[in-house]
Amino acid sequence: MSFNEAFKAIADPTRRKILSLLRKGDLTAGEIASHFDMQKPSVSHHLKILKQADLVQDRRDGQHIYYSLNTTVFQDLLSWFYDFVEKEGKKQ
Amino acid sequence: MSFNEAFKAIADPTRRKILSLLRKGDLTAGEIASHFDMQKPSVSHHLKILKQADLVQDRRDGQHIYYSLNTTVFQDLLSWFYDFVEKEGKKQ
DNA sequence: TAGATATTTAGAAAATCATCTAAATACCAG
DNA sequence: CTGGTATTTAGATGATTTTCTAAATATCTA
Numbered sequence: 001m002s003f004n005e006a007f008k009a010i011a012d013p014t015r016r017k018i019l020s021l022l023r024k025g026d027l028t029a030g031e032i033a034s035h036f037d038m039q040k041p042s043v044s045h046h047l048k049i050l051k052q053a054d055l056v057q058d059r060r061d062g063q064h065i066y067y068s069l070n071t072t073v074f075q076d077l078l079s080w081f082y083d084f085v086e087k088e089g090k091k092q
Numbered sequence: 093m094s095f096n097e098a099f100k101a102i103a104d105p106t107r108r109k110i111l112s113l114l115r116k117g118d119l120t121a122g123e124i125a126s127h128f129d130m131q132k133p134s135v136s137h138h139l140k141i142l143k144q145a146d147l148v149q150d151r152r153d154g155q156h157i158y159y160s161l162n163t164t165v166f167q168d169l170l171s172w173f174y175d176f177v178e179k180e181g182k183k184q
Numbered sequence: 185t186a187g188a189t190a191t192t193t194a195g196a197a198a199a200t201c202a203t204c205t206a207a208a209t210a211c212c213a214g
Numbered sequence: 215c216t217g218g219t220a221t222t223t224a225g226a227t228g229a230t231t232t233t234c235t236a237a238a239t240a241t242c243t244a
Contacts, residue, residue: 004105011103012232013096023176029191042233044192063190063241074176081170084115085163104202121221134203136222155211155220 002054003080006073009053014038015046019055019069026068094146095172098165101145106130107138111147111161120156 009015018032033043050056054073058065101107110124125135142148146165150157
């Protein structure tokens with residue numbers, strides 16, 4: 001069900017940058033927001049979309065909310081692309 | 093430059109279905125349109141977006157215009173996803 | 185409990201996108 | 215050249231998306 005949601009989530013450059021940031025380690029919402037020229041509520045909105053697409057997970061630690069990558073959906077998306085590249089010419 | 097364009101192109105389910113259809117072989121614009129509950133100009137619009145993203149190529153053959161996959165951009169997209177799955181835990 | 189910090193939710197405005205109909209372009213056959 | 219088929223372009227409309235500000239919620243510390 002979240003296959004389409006994931007593709008839509010990844011279509012936005014801000015969200016792709018968030019995912020790239022999280023590749024180096026978990027970050028709080030505030031730390032993520034500090035990388036963008038954008039108000040915090042806007043970044044929060046992007047995080048919500050990534051979460052709904054199951055591309056990230058969040059956990060609260062006191063006042064902070066930490067975000068981390070969830071790579072299981074990436075596996076599915078990777079497979080989708082792999083089929084185009086791999087099965088080239090095989091017509092099946 | 094067309095990296096972002098490609099992600100946006102792929103975000104739409106109609107366009108992903110077009111790409112899947114083309115995996116089995118080249119098709120004319122009309123053949124592609126026949127798979128959708130949508131007017132031909134709408135499908136033509138989707139084809140234009142896929143073409144601008146370099147995900148498909150077109151060639152005219154008489155009255156028909158044939159569309160075919162261009163897998164080189166898929167390679168780039170595949171790599172992007174691969175980095176998330178592969179380098180998991182390596183933090184670099 | 186009161187004040188400070190971190191984050192999200194709500195609601196509005198502007199931009200972008202998907203779709204439609206009507207018209208234009210390109211090519212073929214007679 | 216004329217009529218027919220294939221496809222795209224133009225322009226409009228409604229839906230979705232991104233961003234903003236203001237307000238709400240959650241947690242910490244004194």
